[in-house]
Amino acid sequence: MPSYVIVGASRGIGYQFLKTLSTNPSNIIIGLARTPSAVRAKVTADTLPNVHILHGDLTDPASLITVAKEVSKLTGGAVDHLIINGAYLSEQTMFMKPGDFVGKETQFLDELNASMHTNVAGALYSVNAFIPLLKSSAIKKVVVVSSGMADPGIISVSEIAESIPYAMSKAAANILVAKYAVEYKKDGIIFLALSPGYVQTRAEDPDNVPPELAAAQAHLTEQFRKYEPSVKGPITPEESVEMQLKVIEGITMEQSGEFLSHLGTKRWL
Numbered sequence: 001m002p003s004y005v006i007v008g009a010s011r012g013i014g015y016q017f018l019k020t021l022s023t024n025p026s027n028i029i030i031g032l033a034r035t036p037s038a039v040r041a042k043v044t045a046d047t048l049p050n051v052h053i054l055h056g057d058l059t060d061p062a063s064l065i066t067v068a069k070e071v072s073k074l075t076g077g078a079v080d081h082l083i084i085n086g087a088y089l090s091e092q093t094m095f096m097k098p099g100d101f102v103g104k105e106t107q108f109l110d111e112l113n114a115s116m117h118t119n120v121a122g123a124l125y126s127v128n129a130f131i132p133l134l135k136s137s138a139i140k141k142v143v144v145v146s147s148g149m150a151d152p153g154i155i156s157v158s159e160i161a162e163s164i165p166y167a168m169s170k171a172a173a174n175i176l177v178a179k180y181a182v183e184y185k186k187d188g189i190i191f192l193a194l195s196p197g198y199v200q201t202r203a204e205d206p207d208n209v210p211p212e213l214a215a216a217q218a219h220l221t222e223q224f225r226k227y228e229p230s231v232k233g234p235i236t237p238e239e240s241v242e243m244q245l246k247v248i249e250g251i252t253m254e255q256s257g258e259f260l261s262h263l264g265t266k267r268w269l
């Protein structure tokens, strides 16, 4: 029974991993969340089989070490796939360009620190907590959900000057993945930084997107079209997770440390 631990599984892409993986009854799926009770209620309402929800916070290394012990009991001492999905999205700075921080230097530093704390340090805490269980697996795969926004090429072509602390933290997470790949090559652990694509997770009801969000997404879609003219808008979490799981399944030790997209390439859209 292959096991999957999803760190940051309460909603969006993380929750979709639970939903998609639970369609295969042979999977053991463990979702970590900051508020497990709410997520457990959702899992029960959605009647997802083989899904366990435990407490884990990316910014709290002790919580990850504790939960790894609980996970070990559920999986028989090994973890096959560790997927670090949760992230601090720095909503305050989502529409700010570098020059907008004149006079707002403290805000820049605070948001950079928060982004690096969750998205980079949190990934390191998670991997370190689960390394002993990954070593005991025959599959040994670690995925850090990154973002195409960490690629200078798409930033330049799409002319996206905003969302700096977030994009910088994802670029730093990609470096962390490359470093881990080097350290644990001898143990056969495969690491991947994986962009999920442009995904509709911000709207509660994707068929009824609030006007302000719809306008922001329409603008982003226009920018993305400069990079990939066929982009119509965000894809669904279902589509993204299905594609990500295919990439995860196919990744080999030769590719360990790479930064790839849901397409399995370096095309981000």
Ligand SMILES: NC(=O)c1ccc[n+]([C@@H]2O[C@H](COP(=O)([O-])OP(=O)(O)OC[C@H]3O[C@@H](n4cnc5c(N)ncnc54)[C@H](OP(=O)(O)O)[C@@H]3O)[C@@H](O)[C@H]2O)c1
Binding pocket: 007, 008, 009, 010, 011, 012, 013, 014, 032, 033, 034, 035, 056, 057, 058, 059, 084, 085, 086, 087, 088, 089, 118, 122, 145, 146, 147, 148, 195, 196, 197, 198, 199, 200, 201, 202, 234
């Ligand atoms: N959607 C996109 O288009 C897109 C594009 C590129 C990359 N991504 C990446 O995909 C991943 C998921 O994004 P999403 O769109 O699904 O975002 P989302 O719907 O806003 O979900 C963010 C998730 O991160 C969790 N989280 C935040 N801080 C955490 C912490 N300290 N510890 C544990 N979990 C924490 C949240 O949990 P709470 O409920 O507790 O807040 C939530 O489950 C992120 O890494 C994001 O950067 C998304």
